[in-house]
Amino acid sequence: MTYLLPSLRLWALTLLVCVVAYTALVFGFAQALAPYRANGSIVEVDGRAVGSELVAQGFTAPRYFWPRPSAVDYDGMGAGGSNLSPTSPHLTARAVETVSRYRATADTPVPADLVAASGGGLDPHISLAGALYQADRVAAARGLDVRVVRGIARDTAAAPGAVFAPEPVVNVLQLNLALDQIKP
Amino acid sequence: MVEALLAIVLVVGTAALLSWPLGNYMTSLFSGRYAGLDGVFVRAAGRAPDQDWKQYSLALLAFNALMFVFVFLLLMLQHLLPLNPDGQSAASLDLVFNTAASFTTNTNLQHYSGESTWSYLAQLGGLMWLQFVSAATGLAALVALARGIGGQSSMGNFFLDLQRAAFGVLLPLALVVACFIAFRGVPMTFEGAATVTTLEGVTQTIARGPAAAFVAIKQLGTNGGGFFGPNSAHPLENPDFWANCMQMIAIIAIPMACVWMFGRIIGRRKHAGVIFGVMLVFLLLKISGSVAFETAPTPAFAGLPVLADVGNLEGKELRLGATTGPLWAVLTTSTSNGSVAAMHDSLNPLTGLMPMAGLWLNATFGGVGVGMINMFLYIVVAVFIAGMMVGRTPEYLGHKVEGREMRLAMLALLSHAVLILGGTAIFAATTWGQGTIHNAGAHGFSEILYEFSSAGANNGSGFEGLGDNTVPWNIATGLVMLIGRYLPIIVPLAIVGSLMTKKRSAESAGTLSVEGGTFGTMLAITILIFGALTFFPAAALGPIAEHVTLMR
Numbered sequence: 174m175t176y177l178l179p180s181l182r183l184w185a186l187t188l189l190v191c192v193v194a195y196t197a198l199v200f201g202f203a204q205a206l207a208p209y210r211a212n213g214s215i216v217e218v219d220g221r222a223v224g225s226e227l228v229a230q231g232f233t234a235p236r237y238f239w240p241r242p243s244a245v246d247y248d249g250m251g252a253g254g255s256n257l258s259p260t261s262p263h264l265t266a267r268a269v270e271t272v273s274r275y276r277a278t279a280d281t282p283v284p285a286d287l288v289a290a291s292g293g294g295l296d297p298h299i300s301l302a303g304a305l306y307q308a309d310r311v312a313a314a315r316g317l318d319v320r321v322v323r324g325i326a327r328d329t330a331a332a333p334g335a336v337f338a339p340e341p342v343v344n345v346l347q348l349n350l351a352l353d354q355i356k357p
Numbered sequence: 358m359v360e361a362l363l364a365i366v367l368v369v370g371t372a373a374l375l376s377w378p379l380g381n382y383m384t385s386l387f388s389g390r391y392a393g394l395d396g397v398f399v400r401a402a403g404r405a406p407d408q409d410w411k412q413y414s415l416a417l418l419a420f421n422a423l424m425f426v427f428v429f430l431l432l433m434l435q436h437l438l439p440l441n442p443d444g445q446s447a448a449s450l451d452l453v454f455n456t457a458a459s460f461t462t463n464t465n466l467q468h469y470s471g472e473s474t475w476s477y478l479a480q481l482g483g484l485m486w487l488q489f490v491s492a493a494t495g496l497a498a499l500v501a502l503a504r505g506i507g508g509q510s511s512m513g514n515f516f517l518d519l520q521r522a523a524f525g526v527l528l529p530l531a532l533v534v535a536c537f538i539a540f541r542g543v544p545m546t547f548e549g550a551a552t553v554t555t556l557e558g559v560t561q562t563i564a565r566g567p568a569a570a571f572v573a574i575k576q577l578g579t580n581g582g583g584f585f586g587p588n589s590a591h592p593l594e595n596p597d598f599w600a601n602c603m604q605m606i607a608i609i610a611i612p613m614a615c616v617w618m619f620g621r622i623i624g625r626r627k628h629a630g631v632i633f634g635v636m637l638v639f640l641l642l643k644i645s646g647s648v649a650f651e652t653a654p655t656p657a658f659a660g661l662p663v664l665a666d667v668g669n670l671e672g673k674e675l676r677l678g679a680t681t682g683p684l685w686a687v688l689t690t691s692t693s694n695g696s697v698a699a700m701h702d703s704l705n706p707l708t709g710l711m712p713m714a715g716l717w718l719n720a721t722f723g724g725v726g727v728g729m730i731n732m733f734l735y736i737v738v739a740v741f742i743a744g745m746m747v748g749r750t751p752e753y754l755g756h757k758v759e760g761r762e763m764r765l766a767m768l769a770l771l772s773h774a775v776l777i778l779g780g781t782a783i784f785a786a787t788t789w790g791q792g793t794i795h796n797a798g799a800h801g802f803s804e805i806l807y808e809f810s811s812a813g814a815n816n817g818s819g820f821e822g823l824g825d826n827t828v829p830w831n832i833a834t835g836l837v838m839l840i841g842r843y844l845p846i847i848v849p850l851a852i853v854g855s856l857m858t859k860k861r862s863a864e865s866a867g868t869l870s871v872e873g874g875t876f877g878t879m880l881a882i883t884i885l886i887f888g889a890l891t892f893f894p895a896a897a898l899g900p901i902a903e904h905v906t907l908m909r
Contacts, residue, residue, distance in 0.1 A: 177421035179402045184403050184423055188521055191489040191574075192482055196526060199535040199570040203545035211545045211595060213565040222553040225563050227542055227592040230555040233811035237556065249563035250550060251473055252587045256670045256822030258800040259906055264657035264671065277662040288663050289655060289670035292590030292682075292700045298675040302428075302664075307553075317396065331607045334598030337364040338678025340667075349556055 186265065218344065224346050225249075226249040229295045236314035238326075240345045241286055242271055243294035245326050252293045276305070301330040315352070325351050359842065364680040368602055368688070369640070372609045377470060379610060380617025384429040386525045387500045387518060387622070398520040399741060407511035410854030413501050414847050416515035417494060418665050421461060422842075424490055429457040429482040432475070436742030441476035443564070448474060455831035460487035460870055463495060463580060463844035465695055465817035466808075468826040471584030472564035477547060489531075492578025492611075493522035495726030498846045499615055499850050500622065500784050502730060505853035506754060507623035508861065512850070522726075526611070527577055529856040534607050535573035541603075542596030545569040568594060576607035579724040581695030581817040589698040590674055591683070594644035601677045601698065605688055612722035615729045623754060627872040632732060635881050647683035647711035651704065654905055669708075672700030683708055686818075689874045690715030693724030695817025700805065702820040703793070706903040709803060710896060716810040719773065724815060727842075730849050737766045737852065739876075739883040743869050752868055756856040765855075771849040773813055774891045776837045780809040781895065789829040795822025799906065803899035810892075 176250040205212035214226040224230050231247040240247075244255035251328040268288050277283040284302040304326040312319035330341040331347045389395055399405045408416060429440070432453045436446050448456075452468060459466045460483070496520035505512050539545045544565045551563045566585040572594055575582055582588075589595040589604060616636065620629020654665040675681045682699030691711035701712060701718070715721060720731040741758050744751025746841055751758040784790025784805050794801035801812060804820040811818055812834040819825070870876060 174886070176416050177423075178425045179404075179416070180420040182401060182403060183420060183516055183519060184427065187490055188486055189638075190481065191523060191528060192486045195531065195535075196481055196485075196567060196570050198418065198532060198574075198855070200545050200547075200567065203537050203539035203569055205541045208514050210542045210596075211539055211569070212548065213546065213551050213563060214542055214596075215551055215563075222551065224553050224555055224561065225551070225593070227591075227596050227830075228563050230403050230561055231559065234555060234557055237886045242825075245884065247561065250776050250868050251470060252564075252585055253470070254587060254590065254703060254821070256702040256795055256820070257671065257672055259655045259657055259669050259703055259705050260800065260903060261657055261796055264655070268658050268661055272661050272663065279662050285658065285670050286675060288658060288661075290557060291671070292672045292698070293585070293587035293592060294704075294893040295592050295816065297592055300872045302693050304715050314692045327476070333676045334678050335603075336363075337360055337367055337602075338598050338680070339360055340675075340679065342627040343805055346556075348428070353556065 216350070217261055218350070226344065226346060227297050227299045229345065232345065235310050237349045238299070238304055238311060238345050239287070241296050241299055242288065242289045242290040244266070245294040248293065249295065252295050254292045254294060255290045297346060299343050301326065301341040301343055304330070304343045304348065311352070317355070320351070321355070360678070362693070363678040364678060365648070365684060365799050368605045369682065370671045370905050372606045372613055374612050374614030375606070377617055379614035380621065381386060383526055383614055383618045386521050386619070388808060393596040394525065395517065397696060398517050401520065401667055402516035403532050405514040405517040408507065408514055410512055413512045413515050414850050417846070418843065420515070420519065421494060424487055425457050425461040427489055427646060428460060432456055435479040436480050438476065440478035440547070441458060441834040442547070445474060445476045446575070451828045451831035454862050455835045458835040458838050460484050460580070461491055461695065461814050461818065462577070462838045463491040463727070464812065464815040464838045464842070465575070465580045465582030465811055466819065466838065467582055467817065468831060471583060472566070472585050478567055480571060480584065481567060484635060488574045488578050488580040488582065489523050489527055490519065492527055492580060492725045493519045495724055495846070496522035496526065496575040496615070497726070498850065499619065499726035499729050500854050502733060502849055503619045505857050506756070525808060527574060529578050530607070530610065531573040534577060534603060535569045537603055538600045541600035542571040542593070543600065551862060560846060565593065572604070573607070575605045576694065579608065579612060579692045579694040579775070581689060583696060583795045586817035587700070588698050590672070590700065593675070595677065595698055597676055598678055601681055605685055608688050608692055608694045610720060611725050612728045615726055616722070619729050624873070625754070630875045631872060632880070633878050635884070636721050636732070638881065639718065639884070640687070643687045643711045643714060643721070644684055645692065648680060648709070651683040653705055656705070669705050671683050672703030683711070685895050686712045687715060689818055690816055691721035691723070692728060693719070693815045695811065699808070700821060701818055702822045706800070706900045706907065710900040713807060713810055713900065714889065716814040716816050717777070717854035717892045718884055718886065721816045725879065727815070727846060731845060733849055734769050734845070735884050735887065736880060738770065739763060739880045739885070740869060740871070741880065742883060745870070749867060752862065753871070755861040755864055756863065757859055761855055764851045765848050765852045768886055769845045773841065777809045777839055778892070778895060779812040780833060780837055781806045784809070784833070791826060793824040795824065799899055799902040803903065806895055806899050808834065809837060809894055813841040815842050821895070859865045
């Protein structure tokens with residue numbers, strides 16, 4: 174009893190403060206000041222939700238830029254990585270498939286991020302190099318000048334972390350949305 | 358190269374700078390400087406009498422037992438309770454046992470994916486609550502140990518210390534971190550999953566939830582349990598580079614501050630400086646190794662028309678930058694955090710060895726409170742060996758370290774190795790383990806070894822390819838986590854309890870100083886011999902063997 178009673182009192186108190194009050198405070202802050210972010214960064218076009226800015230979706234049509242491979246097929250309810258060892262023959266087999274989808278040859282090697290699956294399977298970005306690599310295909314499918322497509326990719330690209338992470342990346346959904354805006 | 362260096366300096370440097378004032382503040386808090394606050398706490402706990410080591414340990418165990426029972430029931434009954442917008446069904450009992458043990462012990466090993474297993478009530482009321490109180494338990498234990506070894510007559514009162522830790526340290530920091538990451542893109546909503554129609558006309562369901570609150574305390578309390586399955590590799594759990602840096606700093610800041618707090622409570626700041634230095638050297642060594650090994654491109658892509666101008670990107674997120682994967686892997690395993698921002702299973706073989714080394718040493722800053730407690734065990738062993746070498750009675754801070762204390766210290770240190778290596782041996786030899794590995798050969802062995810190392814070190818990260826949601830895995834790792842948590846907390850308190858009964862001797866010219874480079878070197882060697890050599894044969898069978906096969 175010496176220890177049970179204070180334990181029970183602490184149980185109630187910590188639940189009240191660390192769960193109820195804390196959650197309510199963070200919820201209030203986030204919903205009041207950054208509702209778009211707090212609700213999952215859902216992008217709407219003409220009032221229709223087309224995806225989350227932060228979550229990759231599985232583009233397969235030639236007219237769209239394709240995201241990185243996903244071990245879970247872009248499942249927003251069951252994210253995950255391939256968990257394959259970097260030495261695994263299964264990983265090589267998967268890479269062979271991806272490479273052939275891009276029709277890459279020894280003279281036109283594909284950037285590694287387009288072949289390597291992301292950790293969560295939902296990485297919304299590809300590298301700028303990966304976007305430029307796909308520009309010819311996208312431009313041909315849309316009947317656009319490839320320079321226009323490349324220009325849009327460069328405009329969408331940004332360094333994720335200033336000098337600390339300078340390699341530019343492109344948000345695939347935003348890039349494809351920007352493409353859909355232009356009339357050929 | 359330059360940006361890797363800058364990123365490391367940004368994260369480790371900021372955390373180190375913050376740890377000093379934070380350590381000072383924690384010292385004041387636990388010394389009862391804020392009497393008004395303590396008054397409220399005492400009223401809440403009923404009475405707060407001084408406790409000796411046995412009473413303190415019993416109070417700690419009683420409250421932790423209550424934590425386990427409450428969350429076990431909550432998880433078991435989640436499908437009957439409210440706040441379940443995605444309609445999660447009942448989970449299997451062995452998974453409930455494993456998860457309750459995992460979060461009670463500050464481990465956060467997860468044999469499930471949060472977004473498809475637990476209701477919001479289970480995640481917040483059960484798991485997130487444990488993330489606060491289990492971290493507070495570790496902090497309280499360290500404070501008690503420091504009081505005892507520092508010469509105070511009592512160890513304090515557990516219930517009072519737990520409140521100070523939870524409300525005075527974790528809560529305010531969690532509020533800051535949670536708001537910051539929510540502004541960067543971690544969701545904080547109770548609306549359930551979002552359903553969208555993609556540009557190509559496919560329906561995509563996107564799990565959301567009150568993640569920002571959860572993620573903040575997951576990092577600060579060295580808990581590590583993710584709201585979503587892939588943890589901080591999920592873009593909604595770690596949306597951009599700056600949220601990523603904030604999370605990395607949150608992982609290591611309190612464990613660093615614990616060292617300064619320990620030094621101030623015992624009144625030996627220089628001694629704390631030496632300990633901090635030894636820990637920092639090990640941390641930077643592991644980071645350098647990990648970042649360097651990971652710059653090698655994915656070996657599986659060799660010979661294919663894939664550009665080899667970047668490091669291994671399998672299992673990594675582009676928005677977090679090239680350095681994050683290996684840096685985070687070391688930070689999260691040096692502390693007992695266990696959250697991941699890249700899939701450890703897909704790290705290059707030798708890179709994967711660095712987080713494993715972190716789990717084995719378990720004292721490079723370590724978990725909130727308990728990391729410094731583990732270091733205390735190494736210190737006791739180091740002064741004993743040093744004393745034997747020069748032929749003097751070993752002393753630590755004027756306390757004679759004798760057979761009884763050494764036996765206890767060895768019990769705690771060896772139990773770590775026995776739990777990890779014993780468990781690995783059993784599972785590697787039977788279908789319990791063999792039937793669950795995801796990658797063949799040496800890497801499969803690494804998956805089993807990593808899982809037990811993670812459970813034994815109360816870390817929680819994993820080589821997640823392992824199919825670990827099975828009855829044998831759930832029960833075995835559940836037990837390993839419980840023993841691996843409470844033995845190394847109670848035993849050091851017992852050691853200090855034993856030291857407190859002896860008369861303290863004054864330090865003389867012949868006493869081994871615990872403040873200089875000699876002691877630092879001695880301590881580092883002790884850690885290496887115990888931590889690294891014990892596990893070297895196992896490492897040779899796993900990551901090292903895999904690397905060597907690669908060199909053919």
